[in-house]
Each structure stands twice: as C-alpha cells, then as structure tokens.
Amino acid sequence: MTNTQPPDTPPAARxxxxxxxxxxxxxxxxxxxxxxxxxxxxxxxxxxNHHVFQPLLYQVATAVLAPTDITSPIRHLxxxxxxxxxxxxxxSAIDAARRVVMLAEGTEIAYDYLIVATGSxxxxxxxxxxxxxxxxxxxxxxxxxxxxRFLGAYERAELTxxxxxRAALMTFVIVGGGPTGVELAGIIPDVAKRGMVSDFRRIxxxxxxxxxxxxxxxxxxxxxxxxxxxxxxxxxxxxVEVRVNSLVTKVEPMGVCIGSxxxxxRTILWAAGNAASPLARSLGVPLDGAGRVIVxxxxxxxxxxxxxxxxxxAVYPPQPNGRPVPGVAQGAMQGGRRxxxxxxxxxxxxxxAPFVYMNKGDLATIGRYKAIxxxxxxxxxxxxxxxxxxxxxxxxxxxxxxxVSVLLEWAYAxxxxxxGARLITKR
Amino acid sequence: MTNTQPPDTPPAARxxxxxxxxxxxxxxxxxxxxxxxxxxxxxxxxxxNHHVFQPLLYQVATAVLAPTDITSPIRHLxxxxxxxxxxxxxxSAIDAARRVVMLAEGTEIAYDYLIVATGSxxxxxxxxxxxxxxxxxxxxxxxxxxxxRFLGAYERAELTxxxxxRAALMTFVIVGGGPTGVELAGIIPDVAKRGMVSDFRRIxxxxxxxxxxxxxxxxxxxxxxxxxxxxxxxxxxxxVEVRVNSLVTKVEPMGVCIGSxxxxxRTILWAAGNAASPLARSLGVPLDGAGRVIVxxxxxxxxxxxxxxxxxxAVYPPQPNGRPVPGVAQGAMQGGRRxxxxxxxxxxxxxxAPFVYMNKGDLATIGRYKAIxxxxxxxxxxxxxxxxxxxxxxxxxxxxxxxVSVLLEWAYAxxxxxxGARLITKR
Numbered sequence: 001m002t003n004t005q006p007p008d009t010p011p012a013a014r015x016x017x018x019x020x021x022x023x024x025x026x027x028x029x030x031x032x033x034x035x036x037x038x039x040x041x042x043x044x045x046x047x048x049n050h051h052v053f054q055p056l057l058y059q060v061a062t063a064v065l066a067p068t069d070i071t072s073p074i075r076h077l078x079x080x081x082x083x084x085x086x087x088x089x090x091x092s093a094i095d096a097a098r099r100v101v102m103l104a105e106g107t108e109i110a111y112d113y114l115i116v117a118t119g120s121x122x123x124x125x126x127x128x129x130x131x132x133x134x135x136x137x138x139x140x141x142x143x144x145x146x147x148x149r150f151l152g153a154y155e156r157a158e159l160t161x162x163x164x165x166r167a168a169l170m171t172f173v174i175v176g177g178g179p180t181g182v183e184l185a186g187i188i189p190d191v192a193k194r195g196m197v198s199d200f201r202r203i204x205x206x207x208x209x210x211x212x213x214x215x216x217x218x219x220x221x222x223x224x225x226x227x228x229x230x231x232x233x234x235x236x237x238x239x240v241e242v243r244v245n246s247l248v249t250k251v252e253p254m255g256v257c258i259g260s261x262x263x264x265x266r267t268i269l270w271a272a273g274n275a276a277s278p279l280a281r282s283l284g285v286p287l288d289g290a291g292r293v294i295v296x297x298x299x300x301x302x303x304x305x306x307x308x309x310x311x312x313x314a315v316y317p318p319q320p321n322g323r324p325v326p327g328v329a330q331g332a333m334q335g336g337r338r339x340x341x342x343x344x345x346x347x348x349x350x351x352x353a354p355f356v357y358m359n360k361g362d363l364a365t366i367g368r369y370k371a372i373x374x375x376x377x378x379x380x381x382x383x384x385x386x387x388x389x390x391x392x393x394x395x396x397x398x399x400x401x402x403x404v405s406v407l408l409e410w411a412y413a414x415x416x417x418x419x420g421a422r423l424i425t426k427r
Numbered sequence: 428m429t430n431t432q433p434p435d436t437p438p439a440a441r442x443x444x445x446x447x448x449x450x451x452x453x454x455x456x457x458x459x460x461x462x463x464x465x466x467x468x469x470x471x472x473x474x475x476n477h478h479v480f481q482p483l484l485y486q487v488a489t490a491v492l493a494p495t496d497i498t499s500p501i502r503h504l505x506x507x508x509x510x511x512x513x514x515x516x517x518x519s520a521i522d523a524a525r526r527v528v529m530l531a532e533g534t535e536i537a538y539d540y541l542i543v544a545t546g547s548x549x550x551x552x553x554x555x556x557x558x559x560x561x562x563x564x565x566x567x568x569x570x571x572x573x574x575x576r577f578l579g580a581y582e583r584a585e586l587t588x589x590x591x592x593r594a595a596l597m598t599f600v601i602v603g604g605g606p607t608g609v610e611l612a613g614i615i616p617d618v619a620k621r622g623m624v625s626d627f628r629r630i631x632x633x634x635x636x637x638x639x640x641x642x643x644x645x646x647x648x649x650x651x652x653x654x655x656x657x658x659x660x661x662x663x664x665x666x667v668e669v670r671v672n673s674l675v676t677k678v679e680p681m682g683v684c685i686g687s688x689x690x691x692x693r694t695i696l697w698a699a700g701n702a703a704s705p706l707a708r709s710l711g712v713p714l715d716g717a718g719r720v721i722v723x724x725x726x727x728x729x730x731x732x733x734x735x736x737x738x739x740x741a742v743y744p745p746q747p748n749g750r751p752v753p754g755v756a757q758g759a760m761q762g763g764r765r766x767x768x769x770x771x772x773x774x775x776x777x778x779x780a781p782f783v784y785m786n787k788g789d790l791a792t793i794g795r796y797k798a799i800x801x802x803x804x805x806x807x808x809x810x811x812x813x814x815x816x817x818x819x820x821x822x823x824x825x826x827x828x829x830x831v832s833v834l835l836e837w838a839y840a841x842x843x844x845x846x847g848a849r850l851i852t853k854r
Contacts, residue, residue, distance in 0.1 A: 049582055049851045068493035073849045075626040085628045088582040088851070107588075141852050155476055155515040161534075199502040201512045422500045424476045424515070425568050 016041050016083075017347055019340075020101055020111035022091055022279070024051050024074035027117030027311030027332035032078055034340035040347070042084040043109065045101070049073050049088045052140055055329055055393060058183045061137055061146035061269075062191050064368075066421045071140060091118075093282040096304050113306045113343045116279065116293075117336060120312040120327070123275035123290060130251040134268040137180055144425075146269060150188075151424050153267045154196065157203045164264075170208050171265040173256050175248050176272030177214025178221070179328075179364045182231055184269060185212040186366040189238040196422075210240045211263060213256070215247040215272070220364060220372070222326060227372045230381050234366040248272075274327065276313050283307070288315050297354035299339045305352075308342065310335030317355060325357045329396070334358060363389045443468050443510075444774055446767075447528055447538035449518055449706070451478050451501035454544030454738030454759035459511055461767035467774070469511040470536065472528070476500050476515045479567055482756055482820060485610045488564055488573035488696075489618050491795075493848045498567060518545075520709040523731050540733045540770045543706065543720075544763060547739040547754070550702035550717060557678040561695040564607055571852075573696060577615075578851050580694045581623065584630045591691075597635050598692040600683050602675050603699030604641025605648070606755075606791045609658055611696060612639040613793040616665040623849075637667045638690060640683070642674040642699070647791060647799070649753060654799045657808050661793040675699075701754065703740050710734070715742050724781035726766045732779075735769065737762030743782060752784045756823070761785060790816045 017040045021028045024046035035042050053070040060067055075086035090104035094116065100108040122136030135145050150172070157169040174185045192208040199205075212219070212235065218228040219235070219242060232242050243258075250257035255264045276291035285301045286294050293309040295301060297317040300308050311332035316325040325331045334357060342352035361375035363385065371385035380388060444467045448455045451473035462469050480497040487494055502513035517531035521543065527535040549563030562572050577599070584596040601612045619635040626632075639646070639662065645655040646662070646669060659669050670685075677684035682691045703718035712728045713721050720736040722728055724744040727735050738759035743752040752758045761784060769779040788802035790812065798812035807815060 049578060049849070066493055066495035067852075068495065068848045068850055071850050073626065076849070079625045085585075086626075087586050088579075089586055105586075140850065144852070151476060152515075158512075159514050159516055159532075198506045199500065199513075421495045422476070422503070423495055423498050423567065425494075425571070 017112040017343075018043065018110065019113045019115070019343060020045065020109060021115045021117065022046075022094075022101065023117035023119060023311070024048070024086070025054070025117060025119050025311060025332060026329045027119070027313075027336040028115065029074070029077060029336070030333040031115045031117065031310065031336035031340040032081065032084055034337045035343070036081045036083070038083070038340075038344050038347070040083065040113075040343070042081070043111075044074060044078065044084060044086045045089055045091055045103075045109070046074055046086075047088070047090045048139075049075070050140070051077055053396075054138075055396075057137055057140075057143050058180060058187060060140070060143040060421075061184065062150060062187050063147050063195075063421045063423070064187065064191060066423075067140045067144060091279060094279060094307075096283055096301075096307055099306070111306075113346075114308065115336070115339045115343075116283075116307070116309045116313060117311045117332065118277035118279050118313055119332075120274040120276050120290075120292075122270055123273035124270070125273055127251070130270070133253050134175060134251045134256075134270040136270040137184070147421075148424050149267050151422055154200065154203065154205065155424070156266070158200050166203065167207075167209075168254070168264040169266045170203065170205075171211065171263070171267070172208065173211045173213060173263055173265040173268045175213050175251075175256065175268065175270050177212055177216070177219035177242070177244065178271060179362075181212055181214070181269075181271035182219055182235065182364055182366060184271060185210050185240045185242075186235055186238060186370075187368065189240065190368045193239075208239075211265070212240055212242045213246045213248055213258065214242070214244045217244055219244065223362060223364075223372070223374050224379060227374055227379055227381070231364065231366055231372050234370050234372070234381075238367050274312065280309075280313055283309075298342050298352035299335060299355050300342070300352070305346065308339035310339050316357065319357050323359075326359075326362060328362070330360055331357060361392075363392065365389055444539040444770075445470065445537065446540045446542070446770060447472065447536060448542045448544065449473075449521075449528065450544035450546060450738070451475070451513070452481070452544060452546050452738060452759060453756045454546070454740075454763040455542065456501070456504060456763070457760040458542045458544065458737065458763035458767040459505055459508065461764045462510070462770070463508045465510070465767075465771050465774070467510065467540075467770070469508070470538075471501060471505065471511060471513045472516055472518055472530075472536070473501055473513075474515070474517045475566075476502070477567070478504055480823075481565075482823075484564055484567075484570050485607060485614060487567065487570040487848075488611065489577060489614050490574050490622075490848045490850075491614065491618060493850075494567045494571060518706060521706060521734075523710055523728075523734055526733070538733075540773075541735065542763070542766045542770075543710075543734070543736045543740060544738045544759065545704035545706050545740055546759075547701040547703050547717075547719075549697055550700035551697070552700055554678070557697070560680050561602060561678045561683075561697040563697040564611070574848075575851050576694050578849055581627065581630065581632060582851070583693070585627050593630060594634075594636075595681070595691040596693045597630065597632075598638065598690070598694070599635070600638045600640060600690055600692040600695045602640050602678075602683065602695065602697050604639055604643070604646035604669070604671065605698060608639055608641070608696075608698035609646055609662065609791055609793060611698060612637055612667045612669075613662055613665060613797075614795065616667065617795045620666075638692070639667055639669045640673045640675055640685065641669070641671045644671055646671065650789060650791075650799070650801055651806060654801055654806055654808070658791065658793055658799050661797050661799070661808075665794050701739065707736075707740055710736075725769050725779035726762060726782050727769070727779070732773065735766035737766050743784065746784050750786075753786075753789060755789070757787055758784060788819075790819065792816055 021044045050071040056070045059065040092104045093102045100110045124130045153169045157166045192205045196205045220228045292315045294315045338355045363373040365371040371389040373380040373385045446467045448471045477498040483497045486492040519531045520529045527537045551557045580596045584593045619632045623632045647655045673685045719742045721742045765782045790800040792798040798816040800807040800812045
C-alpha cells in the first residue's frame with residue numbers, strides 16, 4: 001500500500017504536502033518543530049519510541065543518572081503539534097526515485113519532502129569484532145550495557161580471591177580522547193571515589209585505575225591546544241592516566257594492545273570513531289569515508305531537491321569561517337531547522353538558503369565539577385565552565401520537558417548520586 | 428576453596444559464626460539487618476546487585492515509575508553494617524550435610540548458619556510454554572519486559588491500517604485476580620486514559636480494553652468477600668471487564684482461550700500462580716505442591732537446626748489464628764527477622780522461638796486513587812484506603828532509602844506521570 005499522505009488524513013486536507021522525517025534525535029526533532037505552523041502533514045519515524053538527550057548519555061553509562069532522566073517519548077514531545085504523526089518503525093530503505101520510504105515490516109510511506117536524520121553508530125575502523133569487547137555509547141541500550149559492565153566489574157572484584165584478577169577488574173580503559181572519552185574518563189573517578197567507597201568490604205573502590213588512550217597527540221583534538229592541555233591536567237588531577245599518541249592495535253576480552261604493549265583490563269569502552277547510519281547507502285549519492293552523505297549547501301542531495309540530510313549522517317557544506325561543523329547536538333538541531341525552513345521556502349516558491357552553522361560554543365565536562373569550553377569569543381575552564389555547561393544543558397533539556405520540574409528532578413538525581421541508578425539487569 | 432569464614436576476615440575475628448543469607452529481597456534484607464549488632468559475620472548473596480521494592484513493581488510495568496525509583500543496590504542498603512559482606516553471585520546448590528553453598532562460578536562458601544530467602548517465580552501450572560506469550564511480574568527485568576509489550580502495543584496500533592488488528596493490539600488480558608492482577612488491571616485505564624491520550628493521532632487510547640480473568644468465583648480471593656465485591660465494582664467503574672469463574676485453558680501469541688471461547692489480544696499478562704525457587708529442591712526436605720519448603724515452627728528445616736527458610740520459599744507453620752501467612756512483603760520481613768533472632772538465640776545457648784505472623788493489614792490499590800484494605804480490626808475502601816496505602820508504602824520505601832528525598836522523588840514521579848519512564852528498549 002502506497003499513498004502520498006498519512007493514511008488517516010481527512011480527504012479535505014489531502015492536498016497538503018507530506019513531509020517525512022526519519023529519526024527522532026536532535027536533527028529530526030528540531031526539524032519537526034520548525035514545521036509546526038507550516039501547512040504540511042508531518043510524519044516522524046524512529047526505530048525507538050524515545051528521544052535521548054545524548055550529551056548526558058555518559059552519565060547514564062556511569063550510573064549517575066537513570067535512563068528515564070534523559071529520555072522522553074518522541075510522540076509526547078510533539079503531542080501539541082496537530083499536523084504531526086509519530087510512528088515507531090524500522091526503515092529498511094529509501095527509494096528516492098519513487099519518493100517512498102520502505103518500512104521493515106513491509107509497508108511503504110510516500111513523501112513529497114524527506115528529511116533523513118538517522119545519525120551515526122560507532123566505527124571500529126574495520127575491526128567490527130572489537131565491538132563485543134569494547135562497546136560504544138550512542139543509545140540508551142549502549143549506556144545500559146556499559147553501566148552493566150562498569151558496575152559488574154566491581155561486583156566481580158568484590159567476589160574474586162585473586163589479586164591480579166581484581167586489579168584487572170578495577171581497570172577501565174577508554175579508547176578515544178574526544179569529548180565522549182574525556183567525559184567518561186572524568187566521571188568514573190568521582191563515582192568510584194565518592195559514590196561507592198563505603199559499599200564494598202574487600203575492595204577499595206579508590207584503587208580504580210582509569211586509562212584514557214588517544215591515538216593523536218592530544219585529547220579533545222577539535223578544541224584549541226590550550227584547552228586540550230587544560231583538560232589533560234584536570235583529568236590527571238582526578239587520577240586518570242592520559243596517554244596520547246597511543247593507537248590501539250588490538251582489543252581482546254581481557255585487555256588492549258598498543259603495538260607490543262598490553263594493558264590488562266576487563267572493561268574497555270570505545271569512544272574512538274563514528275560511522276554513518278547504513279540508510280545513507282540506499283540514497284545512491286556520493287558518501288565520504290565514514291559513509292556520510294555529502295550534501296549540497298542547502299542540505300539537499302544532488303538531483304533530489306526534495307530530499308535533505310542533516311545531523312551526524314551529513315557532511316555539512318564548507319562554512320564561511322572554514323571550520324568543519326562538529327558532530328554535536330547543536331549541529332544537528334541547526335541542520336534540522338534549516339532543512340525544515342528550506343522545505344517551507346520551496347513550498348512557498350522561494351529559493352532555498354544555504355546552511356550556515358552558528359557555533360554557540362563547544363563544552364566538555366571533566367569530572368563532576370569542572371569543564372572546558374571554547375565559546376569563540378572566550379575560552380573558559382574549571383568550575384566556572386562547569387556552571388556554564390550546567391546552565392546550558394538545563395536550558396536545552398528544559399527545551400523538551402517541563403522547565404521547573406526537570407531542573408529539580410535532574411539536580412536532585414545529580415547531586416545525590418541517585419542510588420537506584422546503580423542497577424545491573426540481565427540482558 | 429572452602430572455609431567457614433568470609434575469606435578476608437582478619438584472623439582475630441575468625442571465631443565468630445558465619446551466617447550466610449541467600450537472597451536480597453525483603454526476607455534476606457530484614458534478616459541481615461536483624462543481625463547488625465550480633466557477634467557474627469554475615470554474607471548476603473544475591474544473583475542481582477539490587478533490592479526491589481516489589482509492591483510497586485506493577486507501576487514500573489505500566490511505566491508510571493522507572494526501574495530506578497524502586498530499586499537500590501543491596502550493598503548500599505547494608506553499607507553501614509560492618510559485619511556484613513554482600514556478594515553478587517548465582518547460587519547453584521546448597522549442601523546442607525557439608526554446610527556449604529555452591530556458587531555457579533565454582534567456588535563454595537561454608538556457613539555455620541544459613542537463611543534461604545530466594546523467593547518464587549511465576550508458575551504456569553505445567554504449561555511452561557505459556558511464559559513466552561504471557562510474562563509474569565517478579566523482577567525488574569519482568570517489569571521492563573511487560574512495559575515494552577504494553578507501550579509497544581500502542582505503537583503498533585498507531586502504525587497498523589487494520590482495524591481488527593488495532594483492536595487486538597489495544598486489548599490487554601490479565602490472567603489471575605489476586606493482588607498483582609487487580610493492581611495491574613486497575614492502573615492501565617489510568618495510564619491509557621490520562622497519560623497518553625494526546626500523544627497519538629490515529630488511535631484513541633481511551634478505547635483500550637482491559638480484561639481481568641479469574642479462575643475462581645471472586646477477585647482477591649484471600650480477602651473478605653465484601654472487599655472482593657468492592658474491588659470488582661471499583662475495577663468495573665474504571666472500565667475493566669472483570670470475569671470470574673473464567674479458567675484459562677490455552678495461551679497463544681494472539682489470544683487466550685477459556686474453554687471454547689477465544690479472546691483476541693496481543694498482550695497477555697500472567698498473575699496467576701507462584702512456584703518456589705528451584706534451590707529448594709537441593710535441600711532434600713519435604714516440599715509442597717508449589718515446590719515450597721515446609722518449615723518447622725522456628726523456620727528451620729527438619730534435621731538442620733542451623734538452616735532456615737523464609738519468605739515466599741517457605742510454607743510457614745500454622746498460625747494461632749488458623750489463617751495462612753500471605754505471600755507478601757510483610758510475611759517475608761517478619762520471617763527474616765524471626766530467623767535472624769533464632770540464630771542469635773541459638774548462639775546464646777537459648778531455645779529458638781516459633782514464628783508468629785503479625786498481620787498489619789492487607790492492602791491492594793485499584794487504579795491510582797482507590798484501594799481496599801483489610802486491617803483485621805477494620806475494613807477500608809476508596810480514597811481513604813488509598814491514602815492509607817500510600818502512607819504505608821512511603822514508610823516502608825523510606826525504610827531503605829532517605830526518608831525525605833524518597834518521598835519527594837516518588838511523589839514527583841507518581842503525580843506527574845514521569846514521562847521518561849515510557850521507554851521501549853531493545854532486549
């Protein structure tokens with residue numbers, strides 16, 4: 001069954017263009033919102049039922065926050081937008097020539113305009129087998145898996161009689177010194193050294209060893225050098241062993257290798273690379289090495305002015321300042337908004353506009369009370385940067401939930417180390 | 428490796444008796460607490476890392492509360508009890524003759540006294556294949572599985588074009604009219620009719636059909652008849668179809684059969700029976716039909732005055748009032764305390780005392796704002812009973828977490844329908 005409108009649209013409304021949005025992350029959500037007052041029918045399709053506030057995912061992975069603290073049903077976020085239907089379904093392919101999206105369960109959904117915002121997964125640079133031993137962090141399921149391994153390691157350390165095994169269980173290796181790796185590495189000491197000390201009898205959780213491995217010459221390589229150095233010092237103060245120029249050559253269940261050196265560790269976390277969602281391949285347009293779609297200046301793809309790609313799935317066009325657009329929430333939000341705006345302009349018979357990224361600043365936390373930030377006009381560090389980070393994140397979290405209640409709930413969970421979050425469940 | 432003391436106990440302390448407690452539910456937790464000031468070493472072993480506040484599990488299953496709201500790490504609950512070690516491990520068998528507990532990973536733990544409090548799972552009365560299509564509700568994993576099915580049914584209903592399928596997706600059959608069945612059936616209308624209405628476009632969640640099937644002549648069969656009738660009326664007012672004398676003869680992926688009648692439903696929940704934890708069989712003592720251990724008046728087992736069984740795993744001795752001890756949190760807590768007390772008495776060279784159950788009242792909620800209660804001295808119903816229920820549960824929840832914060836957090840989550848809890852994740 002194929003039609004160009006959502007099936008239940010009343011006949012009188014059937015002349016409105018149908019905009020389909022794939023993905024309910026920052027790109028898709030902000031695109032949908034930008035179409036709220038447009039004279040179109042919008043269908044948002046996601047394989048899950050929930051939007052994840054990804055910048056805080058590392059806190060779920062380390063049991064500081066609970067999965068439910070940073071998720072909200074997509075349909076709930078868009079409930080007041082009467083022109084929008086949300087569907088939970090797996091998209092198997094896009095047929096750009098016929099203008100239909102194919103769902104895994106067999107039906108097709110036709111569109112007049114399409115925004116693809118399905119994001120990325122982690123990349124193991126050709127070593128896909130490493131994923132089993134070194135999970136990455138993109139979804140709530142990933143965060144829960146890492147939380148199981150993180151908490152489970154301490155449980156096994158408390159149980160074992162073997163001192164060597166105990167040390168390996170209490171060693172955490174994080175591969176990749178970008179924002180995710182730095183934030184993960186920075187929060188573990190705090191959880192281990194404050195949250196859990198009095199709970200164990202046979203181990204001292206303060207003995208936790210955290211090793212952050214970065215293949216390049218410095219952590220946070222996309223930040224100014226001065227901030228990278230600052231971040232490394234802050235991490236080292238927290239007890240994290242930061243090793244730059246350390247390219248991982250092998251990942252095993254019991255450790256990692258850097259050339260001929262081997263580090264024994266039972267928990268290895270991957271924060272080293274991204275690969276675009278495989279849906280990109282079905283578009284039949286040029287992709288970059290990571291499988292991302294090289295879009296036109298207005299975010300549409302060559303030959304298909306009605307099809308836009310935004311967020312981590314897109315290689316954004318060159319920016320006036322010559323710098324690449326970072327793969328962060330801001331980039332996806334702004335891309336989503338631009339694509340939606342361009343659809344409105346096209347419907348109105350106007351020219352589309354090129355995407356210009358407004359960098360509102362890059363921020364990364366180091367531990368629970370420090371951060372570094374590059375705001376363009378200023379570079380900030382330490383406690384001040386952390387408060388700035390907190391304010392910004394609450395503002396954006398609040399963007400999709402009740403402002404007052406989210407602040408209270410989140411602050412409560414964050415400052416009390418929500419104990420219930422330390423939950424190990426079977427997979 | 429076998430020794431009679433926790434391995435890391437300093438030699439000076441090695442003369443203290445070693446009490447091993449299996450299970451960190453209400454029975455095990457309250458037993459451990461009752462040994463806090465005793466001159467013994469305590470080891471609590473559980474297959475999970477967390478205690479679950481089971482009376483609220485049905486609210487996690489229906490996405491009113493989050494898993495983290497009703498769980499806490501067992502080791503955190505016992506952190507201040509310096510004589511106690513908590514281990515997360517699977518126990519494969521008990522060798523009562525040698526006084527050792529065998530862990531699945533191979534090691535053995537020797538004990539001087541043992542308290543077995545491993546509880547029960549659901550029973551399908553010989554139809555184990557039904558479990559796949561009709562999951563029960565005992566653990567956080569169970570609750571998450573039911574939540575997935577419950578929320579997923581609405582997602583699929585919103586997606587389908589087939590009206591018959593849609594109706595079957597929005598039909599929920601609950602098998603078993605005991606407290607769990609009644610509480611599950613009572614809360615679904617509220618979630619469906621208030622929490623989710625505005626989130627869907629193609630379905631009206633108020634069309635949800637809930638059918639509660641009870642094999643016997645009335646719901647809540649262990650309560651006085653008058654309260655059963657009251658509960659049934661309350662449920663019917665909420666729109667639940669209550670069918671008594673309706674014994675399920677077959678469970679299928681697409682529906683249930685009651686004799687020759689068939690009810691089409693895509694979600695079937697099981698709340699009909701319990702079977703004891705299989706560990707009971709390794710004790711080599713008489714069991715009842717459900718596999719539970721028939722204990723002596725002092726909760727020890729025949730021939731082993733050092734081995735106690737409490738909670739849902741035990742058939743408690745006949746009570747002075749002639750009524751059976753219900754399989755609820757109260758029964759487990761009091762049994763755990765009695766077993767611990769009897770161990771202290773035995774160590775002091777005193778006689779053990781028989782277990783006498785103090786019924787503080789039976790309560791079941793019906794929906795979000797009604798309950799029925801049998802307090803012995805009074806029978807309560809409606810709003811008043813609900814407030815009583817709330818007060819009681821907050822008191823006990825508070826018993827294992829910070830009193831003020833848990834009240835705030837829980838009240839917040841409960842009254843705002845914590846939206847994040849509506850989380851569907853892959854298994």
